[in-house]
Amino acid sequence: MSKQQLIDQGQFLHLSRTQPELFFQPQTFELENGTRIFISAPGIITFTPPQPKGKDIVLSCGVHGNETAPIEICGDLVVALLTGKLSASHRVLFLFGNLPAMDIGERFVEENMNRLFSGAHSKGPGLVNDERRRAKALEDAIRHFYAEGDGLGQNYRCHYDLHTAIRASKNEKFAVYPYRHGKPWKTRQLCFLLACGVNTILLSNSPTTTFSYFSSNEFDADAFTVELGKVRPFGENDMSRFQKVRETLTALITEPELALPEYNEADFHIFTINQIINRTKEDFRLNFDDDTPNFTDFPVDYVLAEEPGAVYKVQQQGEAIVFPNAKVALGQRALLTVVPTRISAE
Ligand SMILES: O=C(O)CCC(=O)N[C@@H](CCC(=O)O)C(=O)O
Numbered sequence: 154m155s156k157q158q159l160i161d162q163g164q165f166l167h168l169s170r171t172q173p174e175l176f177f178q179p180q181t182f183e184l185e186n187g188t189r190i191f192i193s194a195p196g197i198i199t200f201t202p203p204q205p206k207g208k209d210i211v212l213s214c215g216v217h218g219n220e221t222a223p224i225e226i227c228g229d230l231v232v233a234l235l236t237g238k239l240s241a242s243h244r245v246l247f248l249f250g251n252l253p254a255m256d257i258g259e260r261f262v263e264e265n266m267n268r269l270f271s272g273a274h275s276k277g278p279g280l281v282n283d284e285r286r287r288a289k290a291l292e293d294a295i296r297h298f299y300a301e302g303d304g305l306g307q308n309y310r311c312h313y314d315l316h317t318a319i320r321a322s323k324n325e326k327f328a329v330y331p332y333r334h335g336k337p338w339k340t341r342q343l344c345f346l347l348a349c350g351v352n353t354i355l356l357s358n359s360p361t362t363t364f365s366y367f368s369s370n371e372f373d374a375d376a377f378t379v380e381l382g383k384v385r386p387f388g389e390n391d392m393s394r395f396q397k398v399r400e401t402l403t404a405l406i407t408e409p410e411l412a413l414p415e416y417n418e419a420d421f422h423i424f425t426i427n428q429i430i431n432r433t434k435e436d437f438r439l440n441f442d443d444d445t446p447n448f449t450d451f452p453v454d455y456v457l458a459e460e461p462g463a464v465y466k467v468q469q470q471g472e473a474i475v476f477p478n479a480k481v482a483l484g485q486r487a488l489l490t491v492v493p494t495r496i497s498a499e
């Protein structure tokens with residue numbers, strides 16, 4: 154593969170998956186439109202326009218290997234940028250998270266990568282598997298990207314970590330807003346998400362080891378975990394359901410300034426997390442059907458989950474379930490519950 158072939162066809166994701174050795178050595182080159190490309194590893198590529206307009210944008214996908222729609226969306230954007238069909242106005246870093254898990258069509262190979270950020274990759278047994286090493290490499294890529302942006306006088310950072318959910322969802326597209334340690338929730342960010350077709354927001358109430366919390370907490374980036382629909386195999390996504398997010402991400406990258414409508418509370422469903430229920434025993438059981446969609450609510454005192462020594466019940470009226478998964482590793486989150494809330498506009 155020559156650089157010219159990569160530029161002509163733009164198949165960075167395909168090559169990263171099929172011939173990763175091509176990118177084991179970092180490489181830089183320039184496109185005809187003056188955009189500088191930096192590839193630091195398979196699945197990690199930065200676009201720097203000749204005169205970046207101020208935003209340092211990180212788009213990540215495939216942190217869970219079977220969440221294919223975001224991978225296809227980001228793959229297409231990279232093709233368009235490499236082939237010159239689109240020109241970036243801002244610096245953009247694309248991260249295709251878990252390439253081996255994509256190949257086997259699974260959420261992960263050995264360990265859930267989205268529990269390994271903010272240094273968790275190196276805790277306990279340390280960097281003992283590919284997911285741990287990759288989580289560290291993704292962190293390093295972001296650290297380097299934002300530090301370089303600082304040197305160029307860039308003044309704004311964001312990171313959208315794109316996912317799809319295991320279950321169907323009453324609210325198809327939703328985003329987790331990482332814990333902000335008391336800083337205000339930004340309504341302009343909610344307007345951006347709405348333009349992507351995301352009208353449901355979960356406000357986190359504690360630090361986590363997710364990718365979006367890492368960028369938010371360590372780099373003050375506007376960062377979100379964005380759930381764009383339900384997990385489907387490659388090629389089986391109805392891409393018409395992603396039109397708004399494709400258009401809005403394209404505009405974010407290519408337009409110097411993004412025009413967004415005013416914040417209107419009535420456009421959103423906003424929830425705050427009420428309970429984080431971890432699986433602590435082998436014998437952990439959820440007390441509702443496997444096809445119960447996210448955001449289904451249950452009556453007060455309804456038993457949501459049980460394990461030896463613990464019963465987890467609904468505590469508040471309107472409390473609903475999100476991300477239930479009885480098969481997570483011991484000690485990890487098996488269920489979130491959320492309750493409706495309001496935020497005041499800035
Ligand atoms: O549908 C599910 O059960 C999981 C979908 C998913 O991968 N969600 C993320 C959310 C991360 C966050 O809370 O910010 C995850 O569980 O890693």
Ligand SMILES: [Zn+2]
Binds near residue numbers: 216217220316317
């Ligand atoms: Zn995911």
